[in-house]
Amino acid sequence: MRIPAISFAMTAIACFNFISLKAQLPFEISTSAGKISGTTIHNNITIFKGIPFAAPPVGALRWKAPQPVKAWTDVRECNRFGPSPMQPSPAPFSMWSQEFLIPKEPISEDCLYLNVWTAAKSQKEKRPVLVWIYGGGFGSGGSAVPIYDGESFASKSIVFVSINYRVGIFGFLAHPELTAESSTKSSGNYGLMDQVAALKWVQQNIAAFGGDPENVTIAGQSAGSMSVNSMVASPLAKGLFIKAIPQSGANFTSAAPSLKSAEDQGLATQESLGVNSLEALRSLSAEDLLQKSKGRFWPVVDGYVLPASIAEIFAQNKENKVSLLTGWNQDEGLAGAPVSAAEFRRQAAQYGADSAAFLRYYPSGNDEQSARSQNYLSRDQIFGAQNYTWANIASAKNQKVYVYRFTRKVPATGDYIKYGAFHTGEVPYAYNNLRFVDRPWEKEDIILANQMSSYWINFIKTGDPNGAGLPKWPLYNKQSKQIIFFDKVVTAGKMKDAAGLDLLVKILSKKE
Numbered sequence: 001m002r003i004p005a006i007s008f009a010m011t012a013i014a015c016f017n018f019i020s021l022k023a024q025l026p027f028e029i030s031t032s033a034g035k036i037s038g039t040t041i042h043n044n045i046t047i048f049k050g051i052p053f054a055a056p057p058v059g060a061l062r063w064k065a066p067q068p069v070k071a072w073t074d075v076r077e078c079n080r081f082g083p084s085p086m087q088p089s090p091a092p093f094s095m096w097s098q099e100f101l102i103p104k105e106p107i108s109e110d111c112l113y114l115n116v117w118t119a120a121k122s123q124k125e126k127r128p129v130l131v132w133i134y135g136g137g138f139g140s141g142g143s144a145v146p147i148y149d150g151e152s153f154a155s156k157s158i159v160f161v162s163i164n165y166r167v168g169i170f171g172f173l174a175h176p177e178l179t180a181e182s183s184t185k186s187s188g189n190y191g192l193m194d195q196v197a198a199l200k201w202v203q204q205n206i207a208a209f210g211g212d213p214e215n216v217t218i219a220g221q222s223a224g225s226m227s228v229n230s231m232v233a234s235p236l237a238k239g240l241f242i243k244a245i246p247q248s249g250a251n252f253t254s255a256a257p258s259l260k261s262a263e264d265q266g267l268a269t270q271e272s273l274g275v276n277s278l279e280a281l282r283s284l285s286a287e288d289l290l291q292k293s294k295g296r297f298w299p300v301v302d303g304y305v306l307p308a309s310i311a312e313i314f315a316q317n318k319e320n321k322v323s324l325l326t327g328w329n330q331d332e333g334l335a336g337a338p339v340s341a342a343e344f345r346r347q348a349a350q351y352g353a354d355s356a357a358f359l360r361y362y363p364s365g366n367d368e369q370s371a372r373s374q375n376y377l378s379r380d381q382i383f384g385a386q387n388y389t390w391a392n393i394a395s396a397k398n399q400k401v402y403v404y405r406f407t408r409k410v411p412a413t414g415d416y417i418k419y420g421a422f423h424t425g426e427v428p429y430a431y432n433n434l435r436f437v438d439r440p441w442e443k444e445d446i447i448l449a450n451q452m453s454s455y456w457i458n459f460i461k462t463g464d465p466n467g468a469g470l471p472k473w474p475l476y477n478k479q480s481k482q483i484i485f486f487d488k489v490v491t492a493g494k495m496k497d498a499a500g501l502d503l504l505v506k507i508l509s510k511k512e
Contacts, residue, residue: 031205034072039079045154048116050082053201056110062282063178063190066197082113084142085167086286095419099437102142109170109286114198115143117150117160120210128461129211131202132162135222138298139168152432156457159211161202165194169289172297174262177278186304188262192230199240217243217460221427225249232320233313234305243463244322248332250386253508255309262300269293314393323463324394326387327404332423333378341370351507361500380504388501395477402465403476403483411440430456444488451490
């Protein structure tokens with residue numbers, strides 16, 4: 001039987017593509033610890049998953065600064081994500097469906113791995129580098145979350161790196177015995193030290209992936225954004241990056257716990273676990289620590305990673321100077337059940353002479369209005385006031401600052417409809433990863449994701465998000481307060497709630 005010419009041609013092309021793909025595997029890179037291989041996919045992007053950047057923090061290394069990786073001699077296959085850090089098994093809750101969570105497996109105390117996406121053809125290309133730091137309240141999260149995929153950015157000439165760090169009791173337990181055994185006489189910030197170690201790995205190794213160690217941007221959302229804030233504040237991270245993209249999170253109006261208070265929490269945790277020494281704590285299984293420990297563990301002013309509160313470090317002009325792209329979402333308040341309008345007004349009385357103005361910005365004329373105000377207040381206390389303060393401080397120091405507000409009500413069905421422009425909702429847009437999220441996307445969402453990701457990519461490359469075909473994003477300063485709004489149509493304009501944020505910052509600073 002005669003084969004039609006077109007069928008023969010298509011078969012030949014398919015075979016050629018298959019052979020070409022096979023010829024590219026494995027793709028090998030020499031790192032400081034040994035050779036690794038990755039997986040090459042379409043668009044000539046090669047992905048390296050599960051690269052160890054520090055020794056497993058287990059056994060005697062539990063609650064110690066990250067230690068060097070033990071070198072290997074064979075080629076290490078890096079074709080799957082390393083384990084997510086030790087945390088409860090993920091399950092969808094509130095506005096977060098499975099696409100926003102880590103995989104159910106593997107989860108392990110042995111978690112210090114990172115991932116690299118690159119389309120560079122030569123180690124001499126010096127492509128801009130983005131390092132992504134996940135959120136999760138410092139108690140959960142991991143780099144294997146689907147919406148953190150780096151393929152889209154790699155296809156636009158960015159070397160995309162995502163990292164793991166220890167969370168919860170494993171990443172942030174302080175204890176007097178830990179402080180005493182440390183050469184720095186500090187304890188508690190192991191998760192932040194993991195981030196520093198990963199950034200140092202990038203400096204040492206990213207050129208081998210075609211990246212430019214002198215053009216590194218760090219980015220993160222929620223606790224990842226607070227981590228970016230901490231990296232910019234920490235003297236340990238000096239010289240490891242030049243730009244920052246903190247999305248919904250910083251810590252300017254409330255200090256992290258002091259080392260002493262965190263050590264007291266560590267002692268209380270030890271007692272609640274029924275042991276009486278650090279050695280006994282280290283002998284407990286990771287599962288027991290996870291299931292039986294109570295309370296929240298997160299960054300501490302330890303005198304080493306964070307020599308002082310972040311506000312103090314910035315006030316003393318000791319932070320690492322960066323170009324800044326920052327913002328927050330319209331509907332990302334995390335308030336619990338609202339109190340009545342009358343109770344909210346009663347609570348506002350604690351602000352004394354500022355209470356009347358406070359209620360103008362967060363009105364409480366009836367229960368429905370009051371509930372909305374309480375949600376916005378939660379948004380502004382946790383996120384808005386923090387990133388707003390950072391933008392004002394940085395712009396006053398003549399640093400380049402660009403501010404956004406994400407107002408697009410994310411398309412949804414069922415109960416998810418009520419969440420609007422929710423916390424984390426901007427991430428799939430900014431990193432052009434809508435394809436990983438099961439939502440009824442509209443044409444406008446695809447356009448918005450292309451626009452937002454283009455702004456992010458331009459900023460990562462040059463420190464300026466603007467580019468051809470994009471609406472102009474104005475530089476931010478404290479006087480004009482010009483920002484960009486991400487919705488079905490992208491527009492620039494003045495931040496309308498700046499006066500309310502100014503008052504809230506004043507109130508929060510007084511409380512501190």
